Amino acid sequence: MTGSRSGDVVRGGLLGPAGKDRATAPGGPVDQTPVAVSGPLGVFRELAAQRGASEHGASRRPSSTSLHTGTRVSTTSTRLHLPGELPERLREVDLKLAADRSNAVDAEELAAYLEADGLGDEVLRDRYGADGLFDAAEMLYRQKGTGGALDRLPTPTTPAFPWQMLLRGPMYLLPGLAGLLIAGALGAEAKAAFVLAAAFGWGWTMTVAGVRYAEPFAVPGRALRGTLLVSAGAGLLGGAVVAAALGGDVPTGARVGGAVALSSGAAGVLLSLGRLGQFAGAFASPLLAAGVVLALPSRPAALFGLALLAAVPTLTALNVTRPRGSLPAGLTTLRPHLPHAAYGWAMAAAFVALSVRTGTWPLLPVILGAGLLEAGVWHVQERLQVAARTLRTLPDLRRVGLPTVLLGAAGYGVALGAALVVLALLPLPIHLQTTLLTVTLYSAGLLLSSWLANQRRLAFLTAVWVLGAAALALGLPPPLFALLTLLALLFPTLHTLSDPRSYR
Structure with missing residues (x-):
C-alpha cells in the first residue's frame, strides 16, 4: 500500500535503487x-x-x-x-x-x-x-580559503505538496472491493481465500514496484510479467490451502485466491508504471460485475465476475509491458526486493488482525488514504532534501528534520481521524469513541513506518508489525496496539535522522 518510492521515493532519491551502488x-x-x-x-x-x-x-x-x-x-x-x-x-x-x-x-x-x-x-x-x-x-x-562560500546559501524553496497522488487511494480500493463483493457470494472459504490473496498482494506490490525501478530507463517487461506469474501461483495455492483447512470447496478457494492475487499483481504493475487511466479501465468491468453479483447473488454470476477480475487487469498489464527490457524474469531479479514483500506482508497481517478487532468500516479511511500516505512520505523526503542543500551542519539538519518527519506523521494521523469522523456521520457500523484514537495513532505509525522503509530499516519494521499482529491476536486492545507501535517506531526515527544520508 505504500508503494515504493515513494518510495520510490519509495525508493528513488540517493537512498533509492541507485543508492545501492557503492x-x-x-x-x-x-x-x-x-x-x-x-x-x-x-x-x-x-x-x-x-x-x-x-x-x-x-x-x-x-x-x-x-x-x-x-x-x-x-x-x-x-x-x-x-x-x-x-x-x-x-x-x-x-x-x-x-x-x-x-x-x-x-x-x-x-x-x-x-x-x-x-x-x-x-x-x-x-x-x-x-x-x-x-x-x-x-x-x-576551490572553496578553501574563500571564507564565506557556505554562508552564501540559496533561498530554500519549499516543494509543493503532490495533491495529485491522492487519487491513488481510491485506485487501491477498486481491486479489493470487486474481489470482496464477488467472494461474498461464493461462501466462507471464498472469503478466507480473498483475505489471504489480498494480504499477499499488499506485500507483493512492493516487490513489483522495486522490480520496475530496478530498470529506470526502460520498462522491464519480462521481469514484470514474471511477477504476475508468481502472483497467480501463490494465489491459487494459498486459496486452495485455506479452503481445504476450512473444509470447503477447494477449487472455489483456488479460483478466488488466484484471481484476487493476479489482479493485485496486475494493479501493482499498472500503478508502478503510472498508468492510472488504464488502471481504472481495467477494473471497471470487474467492478460492474461485482455490483451485479451484489444485487442478484448467484454462483454463475460470481464465477463470471471472478473471471473478469482475473482476465481484464492481467491483459492490460501484459499490454503495457510489451517492451521486453533487459532484466530477466527470474529469482536473481526478484531476490533484492523480497525483503520489501516480507515487510508488506507483516503490515498486511497487522491490518487484518486490527480489522478483526475493530471491524472493516473504521479502517476504510486507511485504504482510501493510501494515496495521501504516499504523498506525505514523498513530501517529507523532499523537504529533507531541501534542508540538505541549504544547511551545513548535522545539528541544523536534525533541528529541521525532526519536526518535518514528526509533524508529517501527526498530520497524516489527524487527517485520517477527521475522515473517520465524517464517515461516522453516515449510517455505517462505526463506533467512533472506541476507534478514533486507534485509527489516528495507527495512521501516524504507518507514515513513520513508510518513511523508515525508504531508509532501509526493513528488518526492524517487519519485526514490529509481526509482533503487533501477534499481540492483537492474543487480545491486546487496539488503542494500546496503535500506541505501542507508534512508540516503537519513534526511536529508530530519531536515530535515522542523525544520519546525514537520510536527508538525501
Missing part, C-alpha cells in the same frame, strides 16, 4: 614508482609528496591522477566557476566533506575522498550536476 575504496599504486602505496591514506601521502616537490617549480597545468590506473588525465573544464560556486545539489557532498576539505592538500586528495565514498563520475554527473569526479573535486577545493 564503489570500493581505491587501492593500488598512484604513480609508476617502485614503492607500492595502497589504500586512501597511501594515496594522500603520495599526493602530498608530489605537491611538496612542485612547490618551488613553475605552476602546474590542471591535471589529475586516475586512482585506478595511475595515468594522468586532464581536468581542465570548459565551464567557468567563480570561487566558492557550487551546483545546488553538490552542497550535500560539501556538507559531508567540509572537515576533510579544510585539511586537503589539493583537489586530487578530495577526489580520492569522493571516490572512496562511492561517488564516481556517473553519480556526480547524473545526480550532483558536476562534469565528473575531478570537476567536482576542483569545485569543492
Whole structure:
C-alpha cells in the first residue's frame, strides 16, 4: 500500500535503487614508482609528496591522477566557476566533506575522498550536476580559503505538496472491493481465500514496484510479467490451502485466491508504471460485475465476475509491458526486493488482525488514504532534501528534520481521524469513541513506518508489525496496539535522522 518510492521515493532519491551502488575504496599504486602505496591514506601521502616537490617549480597545468590506473588525465573544464560556486545539489557532498576539505592538500586528495565514498563520475554527473569526479573535486577545493562560500546559501524553496497522488487511494480500493463483493457470494472459504490473496498482494506490490525501478530507463517487461506469474501461483495455492483447512470447496478457494492475487499483481504493475487511466479501465468491468453479483447473488454470476477480475487487469498489464527490457524474469531479479514483500506482508497481517478487532468500516479511511500516505512520505523526503542543500551542519539538519518527519506523521494521523469522523456521520457500523484514537495513532505509525522503509530499516519494521499482529491476536486492545507501535517506531526515527544520508 505504500508503494515504493515513494518510495520510490519509495525508493528513488540517493537512498533509492541507485543508492545501492557503492564503489570500493581505491587501492593500488598512484604513480609508476617502485614503492607500492595502497589504500586512501597511501594515496594522500603520495599526493602530498608530489605537491611538496612542485612547490618551488613553475605552476602546474590542471591535471589529475586516475586512482585506478595511475595515468594522468586532464581536468581542465570548459565551464567557468567563480570561487566558492557550487551546483545546488553538490552542497550535500560539501556538507559531508567540509572537515576533510579544510585539511586537503589539493583537489586530487578530495577526489580520492569522493571516490572512496562511492561517488564516481556517473553519480556526480547524473545526480550532483558536476562534469565528473575531478570537476567536482576542483569545485569543492576551490572553496578553501574563500571564507564565506557556505554562508552564501540559496533561498530554500519549499516543494509543493503532490495533491495529485491522492487519487491513488481510491485506485487501491477498486481491486479489493470487486474481489470482496464477488467472494461474498461464493461462501466462507471464498472469503478466507480473498483475505489471504489480498494480504499477499499488499506485500507483493512492493516487490513489483522495486522490480520496475530496478530498470529506470526502460520498462522491464519480462521481469514484470514474471511477477504476475508468481502472483497467480501463490494465489491459487494459498486459496486452495485455506479452503481445504476450512473444509470447503477447494477449487472455489483456488479460483478466488488466484484471481484476487493476479489482479493485485496486475494493479501493482499498472500503478508502478503510472498508468492510472488504464488502471481504472481495467477494473471497471470487474467492478460492474461485482455490483451485479451484489444485487442478484448467484454462483454463475460470481464465477463470471471472478473471471473478469482475473482476465481484464492481467491483459492490460501484459499490454503495457510489451517492451521486453533487459532484466530477466527470474529469482536473481526478484531476490533484492523480497525483503520489501516480507515487510508488506507483516503490515498486511497487522491490518487484518486490527480489522478483526475493530471491524472493516473504521479502517476504510486507511485504504482510501493510501494515496495521501504516499504523498506525505514523498513530501517529507523532499523537504529533507531541501534542508540538505541549504544547511551545513548535522545539528541544523536534525533541528529541521525532526519536526518535518514528526509533524508529517501527526498530520497524516489527524487527517485520517477527521475522515473517520465524517464517515461516522453516515449510517455505517462505526463506533467512533472506541476507534478514533486507534485509527489516528495507527495512521501516524504507518507514515513513520513508510518513511523508515525508504531508509532501509526493513528488518526492524517487519519485526514490529509481526509482533503487533501477534499481540492483537492474543487480545491486546487496539488503542494500546496503535500506541505501542507508534512508540516503537519513534526511536529508530530519531536515530535515522542523525544520519546525514537520510536527508538525501
